[in-house]
Amino acid sequence: MRAMVFHGPGQKSWDEVPDPTITQPTDAIVRVGAVTICGTDLHILEGDVPEFAPGRILGHEAVGTIVEVGTGVHTRKVG
Incomplete structure (x- = not known):
């Protein structure tokens, strides 16, 4: 799948990233x-949030x- 990925202050790109998987019982894939x-x-x-290292996928406002x-x-439930 493609995602917007942070690569450092002022640096972002649309990258291929692995498809998500269920890893915890409380997970859901959308x-x-x-x-x-x-x-x-x-x-x-x-670059104002130093806790976020390059490689972070951005965009959590989704439908x-x-x-x-x-x-x-x-x-x-599914669907």
Whole structure:
């Protein structure tokens, strides 16, 4: 899949990254239909958030369809 990846202050690109997998019982995988970055991402891009190292995937404001859930997910379902 493709994702916007932070590569350092002022440096970003659309990169191929591995498809997500369920790793915890409370995980859900969502096929994203629309996404955007938010103000927090803008601060990361400027280098104002030193905790975020290069390689961080940006864009957590999303709308999509659940395609898989972990065994501990009981309030959401596929579809």
